Amino acid sequence: MKTSSQVLAENPNLLTYRITLKEECGDKFSIIFDCYAENDNHAEEQAENAYPNCDILTITPFSF
Secondary structure: OOOHHHHHHHOOOOEEEEEEEEOOOOOOOOEEEEEEEOOHHHHHHHHHHHOOOOEEEEEEEOOO
16 A cells, blocks of 8 residues: 555645545534545545535645
8 A cells, every 4th residue: 555655756736635524414423534636626526426425514635
């Protein structure tokens, strides 16, 4: 498995994102989804692919 540094070195256009979501609207608990993406829209798309019908609360670029 590649480290985050290796992934980012191989793909300099990627940023790290943290997305806070609820698996379904009205859920009591939130899920944290971390990913590498080119922009906010790309990060949102990845979260929605992983959690169809989710309710996205925040999309935040960040560093490990």
